[in-house]
Amino acid sequence: DTAVSQTPKYLVTQMGNDKSIKCEQNLGHDTMYWYKQDSKKFLKIMFSYNNKELIINETVPNRFSPKSPDKAHLNLHINSLELGDSAVYFCASSVDMGTQYFGPGTRLLVL
Amino acid sequence: GENVEQHPSTLSVQEGDSAVIKCTYSDSASNYFPWYKQELGKGPQLIIDIRSNVGEKKDQRIAVTLNKTAKHFSLHITETQPEDSAVYFCAASGGAGGTSYGKLTFGQGTILTVHP
Numbered sequence: 001d002t003a004v005s006q007t008p009k010y011l012v013t014q015m016g017n018d019k020s021i022k023c024e025q026n027l028g029h030d031t032m033y034w035y036k037q038d039s040k041k042f043l044k045i046m047f048s049y050n051n052k053e054l055i056i057n058e059t060v061p062n063r064f065s066p067k068s069p070d071k072a073h074l075n076l077h078i079n080s081l082e083l084g085d086s087a088v089y090f091c092a093s094s095v096d097m098g099t100q101y102f103g104p105g106t107r108l109l110v111l
Numbered sequence: 112g113e114n115v116e117q118h119p120s121t122l123s124v125q126e127g128d129s130a131v132i133k134c135t136y137s138d139s140a141s142n143y144f145p146w147y148k149q150e151l152g153k154g155p156q157l158i159i160d161i162r163s164n165v166g167e168k169k170d171q172r173i174a175v176t177l178n179k180t181a182k183h184f185s186l187h188i189t190e191t192q193p194e195d196s197a198v199y200f201c202a203a204s205g206g207a208g209g210t211s212y213g214k215l216t217f218g219q220g221t222i223l224t225v226h227p
Binding site: 004031040041044045048050055056090094097098099100101102103104105 | 152155156157160198204212213216220
């Protein structure tokens with residue numbers, strides 16, 4: 001049973017395209033997050049939703065738009081992809097901003 | 112905002128030796144300190160965490176210590192095994208009502224290699 005799952009696992013696309021990454025958790029958690037891990041392995045939070053409400057919104061270009069249709073899902077849509085968007089994107093979830101559990105990651109490569 | 116520094120960036124040990132990774136944080140309001148292990152091609156996996164009302168926590172071969180006064184915390188792995196080889200991250204976040212509540216700030220990571 002997968003706790004936090006992400007699709008797709010790999011995403012290769014051209015500059016300027018629009019793409020979405022999906023995340024689902026079956027842990028019954030009420031808070032979900034998106035993190036970006038760059039080529040140097042540095043992990044940085046992007047967004048957090050609690051009960052479908054945006055709680056954390058770091059300094060992220062507005063080309064990135066998270067959407068939470070329900071507590072179990074948090075999707076990330078990226079418009080006009082740039083080379084610098086290439087990274088691994090991790091979804092995570094927790095109970096009320098507590099201990100966070102991460103998904104397997106989506107490896108995005110922008111050509 | 113919070114800043115977390117992690118050292119060393121790489122650590123190489125022989126199987127059976129101990130490994131210690133250290134982190135310092137800047138925000139005295141931080142009160143939650145998890146450690147994650149990330150294996151190649153996988154997501155970070157929580158291995159141990161500690162809250163600011165506790166000075167030390169142990170789980171089998173893994174232990175974490177916290178010095179709130181000095182604002183640093185450390186991960187100790189004893190009797191290392193080759194399968195401990197991975198990237199380890201420390202992180203810090205604040206309590207309810209604070210600006211860093213639920214927002215994990217990660218250290219830069221430590222690549223641990225355990226040689227058989």
